[in-house]
Amino acid sequence: MNTLFDKIWDKHVVQIVNDGPTQLYIDRLYCHEVTSPQAFAGLRLRGLQCFRPKQIYCMPDHNTPTHDQDKPIADPISKAQVDTLEKNALDFGLSYYGMMNPRNGIIHVVGPERGLTLPGMTIVCGDSHTSTHGAMGAVAFGIGTSEVEMVLASQCILQTKPKSMRITIDGKLSLGVVAKDMALYLMSKMTTSGATGYFVEYAGEAVRNLSMEGRLTLCNLSIEMGARGGMIAPDETTFAYLKGKEFAPKGDEWEKALAYWKTLKSDKDAVFDKEIVFHAEDIEPMVTYGTNPGMGMGITCHIPLETTVPEAGRYSYMKALEYMGFQPGEQLLGKKIDYVFLGSCTNGRIEDFRAFASLVKGRKKADAVTAWIVPGSWEVDKQIHEEGIDKILESAGFAIRQPGCSACLAMNDDKIPTGKYAVSTSNRNFQGRQGPGSRTLLASPLVAAAAAITGVITDPRTLK
Amino acid sequence: MMKQKFNRLISTCVPLPLENVDTDQIIPARFLKATDKEGFGDNLFRDWRYDKKGNKNTSFVLNDPAYSGSKILLAGKNFGSGSSREHAAWAIAGYGFRAVISSFFADIFRNNALNNFVLPVVVSEPFLAELFASVRNDKKAMVEIDLPHQQITNLTTGNSETFEINDYKKHCLEQGVDDIDFLLSNKDKIEKWEHDNV
Numbered sequence: 001m002n003t004l005f006d007k008i009w010d011k012h013v014v015q016i017v018n019d020g021p022t023q024l025y026i027d028r029l030y031c032h033e034v035t036s037p038q039a040f041a042g043l044r045l046r047g048l049q050c051f052r053p054k055q056i057y058c059m060p061d062h063n064t065p066t067h068d069q070d071k072p073i074a075d076p077i078s079k080a081q082v083d084t085l086e087k088n089a090l091d092f093g094l095s096y097y098g099m100m101n102p103r104n105g106i107i108h109v110v111g112p113e114r115g116l117t118l119p120g121m122t123i124v125c126g127d128s129h130t131s132t133h134g135a136m137g138a139v140a141f142g143i144g145t146s147e148v149e150m151v152l153a154s155q156c157i158l159q160t161k162p163k164s165m166r167i168t169i170d171g172k173l174s175l176g177v178v179a180k181d182m183a184l185y186l187m188s189k190m191t192t193s194g195a196t197g198y199f200v201e202y203a204g205e206a207v208r209n210l211s212m213e214g215r216l217t218l219c220n221l222s223i224e225m226g227a228r229g230g231m232i233a234p235d236e237t238t239f240a241y242l243k244g245k246e247f248a249p250k251g252d253e254w255e256k257a258l259a260y261w262k263t264l265k266s267d268k269d270a271v272f273d274k275e276i277v278f279h280a281e282d283i284e285p286m287v288t289y290g291t292n293p294g295m296g297m298g299i300t301c302h303i304p305l306e307t308t309v310p311e312a313g314r315y316s317y318m319k320a321l322e323y324m325g326f327q328p329g330e331q332l333l334g335k336k337i338d339y340v341f342l343g344s345c346t347n348g349r350i351e352d353f354r355a356f357a358s359l360v361k362g363r364k365k366a367d368a369v370t371a372w373i374v375p376g377s378w379e380v381d382k383q384i385h386e387e388g389i390d391k392i393l394e395s396a397g398f399a400i401r402q403p404g405c406s407a408c409l410a411m412n413d414d415k416i417p418t419g420k421y422a423v424s425t426s427n428r429n430f431q432g433r434q435g436p437g438s439r440t441l442l443a444s445p446l447v448a449a450a451a452a453i454t455g456v457i458t459d460p461r462t463l464k
Numbered sequence: 465m466m467k468q469k470f471n472r473l474i475s476t477c478v479p480l481p482l483e484n485v486d487t488d489q490i491i492p493a494r495f496l497k498a499t500d501k502e503g504f505g506d507n508l509f510r511d512w513r514y515d516k517k518g519n520k521n522t523s524f525v526l527n528d529p530a531y532s533g534s535k536i537l538l539a540g541k542n543f544g545s546g547s548s549r550e551h552a553a554w555a556i557a558g559y560g561f562r563a564v565i566s567s568f569f570a571d572i573f574r575n576n577a578l579n580n581f582v583l584p585v586v587v588s589e590p591f592l593a594e595l596f597a598s599v600r601n602d603k604k605a606m607v608e609i610d611l612p613h614q615q616i617t618n619l620t621t622g623n624s625e626t627f628e629i630n631d632y633k634k635h636c637l638e639q640g641v642d643d644i645d646f647l648l649s650n651k652d653k654i655e656k657w658e659h660d661n662v
Contacts, residue, residue: 011661012661014650014653014654014657015650015653017632017646018631018632019630019631019632020630020631020632020633021630021632021633023647023650023653025654025657025658025661034496034497034549035548035549035550037498037499037500038499038500038501038550041499041500042644046644048648051651051654062493062496063497077497077498078497080497080499081497081498081499084499126548126550127547127548128546128547128548128572130548142548142572143548143572143575144548144549144550144553144572144575144576144579145550145551145576146550146576146579146580146642146643146644147575147579147643149644150643150644150647153644153647153648154644154647154648154651154654155654156647156654158632158643158646158647159575160630162571192484192542192545193484193541193542193545193568193570196542196568196570196571197571223546226542226545226570226571228571292484292486292545294484312483312540312541312589312593313483313541315481315482316482316483316484316540319482409488409493409547410493410494411493411494411496411497418516428486428488428546428547430486430488430489430546431488431489431511432488432489432492432511433488433493436492436494436511436516437516
């Protein structure tokens with residue numbers, strides 16, 4: 001009567017500290033350049049080596065420019081941070097995939113696509129979107145830098161076991177509605193703190209029917225409801241995706257692993273601390289109107305009135321709308337936008353580029369729109385070219401950039417200017433997230449494509 | 465970051481009555497490029513604290529001299545949501561805060577704060593509302609946080625509440641020891657787990 005989460009978590013318990021947290025064994029640690037340097041510095045200060053270097057993979061993604069990656073990074077501070085990761089990986093004997101390495105890309109895109117992330121694993125990274133990897137049936141969650149140092153030093157972490165929640169999404173998604181809409185819909189219902197303290201398992205027909213890429217998008221956004229992580233029981237979709245991947249087990253090892261992975265599901269009588277059910281038919285293409293990912297609505301809807309917000313939150317609500325330049329009761333359809341960003345660990349996978357291309361094919365980008373089209377990894381870039389998606393995008397007026405986190409958090413040059421509106425397939429619409437003063441509307445690759453072609457917020461279903 | 469022991473703290477509070485303050489506001493991404501932990505306090509709430517030219521925004525609470533030297537940040541519900549960046553905790557500690565009071569914290573931020581010897585104190589909504597009211601009436605209103613007794617007191621009204629913290633973390637804060645010290649002391653258990661499971 002165990003949940004999927006219990007099965008994996010419990011198996012990795014080294015000990016439970018008296019009146020304290022659990023010491024959990026970690027199978028994989030991913031490191032990027034932003035949240036790891038102080039952890040390595042801490043190790044040096046204590047005179048320690050990495051305890052299990054073979055279980056640690058490093059790659060820069062946040063600072064990397066999306067052009068001229070064959071040249072040194074122009075910004076000296078960004079360059080220093082990336083160089084520091086490379087030196088740390090070398091000094092401590094860790095795998096490192098630097099810029100221009102065919103294995104480089106956003107760490108949460110690379111892990112699954114290389115088969116580094118496998119069902120049943122415990123995975124951590126100094127990055128809240130580590131929840132992404134839960135889509136493969138792993139227990140994966142974001143941690144702080146002190147915790148990165150713990151894992152470097154001991155391959156363990158001290159954590160309080162979160163409560164369990166199952167979110168079931170019944171039924172079938174309508175045409176033009178994709179995994180990103182599902183996630184934005186959940187956030188709009190759950191708020192950004194509705195799942196805080198919980199580890200979420202996603203279930204139900206609509207989740208089962210998602211492709212692996214769609215599942216990765218859904219789990220990626222778990223943290224935006226406050227959840228410690230999100231996961232989906234591995235099934236034939238997962239196994240088919242993993243088979244033959246570079247780091248996935250091969251031959252007898254594959255068969256052995258497969259037999260184990262097939263046991264990784266919640267028992268029929270498993271009890272969750274909280275159960276919530278939604279219906280896929282209720283979801284339409286979504287767009288956000290505020291400054292946190294929970295402030296989203298169906299694209300045909302009107303921005304909620306101030307009076308619908310609990311009194312304690314009204315001041316924050318109106319501050320958010322003021323920042324965005326929107327009014328309560330307003331509809332966003334037809335609103336002029338300035339930028340479109342396709343990419344990030346949320347929507348930087350091949351399926352997202354296929355979806356975007358399906359809508360822009362035979363059409364032209366609106367002149368007033370600047371579009372940044374950024375693959376999540378070199379592997380995705382390769383697929384884009386193999387499938388001829390590059391030709392479709394180019395003839396519609398879109399240029400493909402080089403992989404990285406890019407405008408999702410604008411640590412490189414890809415910054416949305418002050419006051420400008422960006423329809424973004426990324427994960428956060430926080431104030432200034434995409435550059436100081438930037439205004440972000442989160443949406444799916446289809447909504448982003450519709451906006452890129454028309455120059456205004458457009459329901460992609462009307463373009464079919 | 466120094467391992468600073470935490471026992472009892474009496475201080476004024478800096479009020480920030482906003483909900484869902486995310487870590488991008490606490491420390492914007494463009495300040496995450498450092499490879500050490502120093503100086504983040506200077507950029508705490510950077511885009512609220514300074515205008516685009518780098519001038520102080522006088523209407524923002526951190527720029528009100530009445531609160532200078534305060535060791536406690538008083539914040540609305542769901543403080544620290546979003547990114548896992550520990551730089552947010554470094555910025556808060558670096559600025560000089562030793563505790564943050566709110567009715568609700570995001571999980572990763574709470575862990576990060578504790579790992580930097582900054583105490584996140586969860587109080588009830590009414591207690592939080594009363595604290596905000598006390599500080600609104602008197603910027604010098606004092607609060608006492610008593611970690612050994614897990615008790616917080618609004619010294620203006622005399623009202624108290626107890627708060628939760630697990631015994632292990634409480635011990636770490638009181639003694640100024642961290643998780644790595646603990647983990648390194650039981651490597652035999654880790655190796656035994658590996659032997660049994662890998």
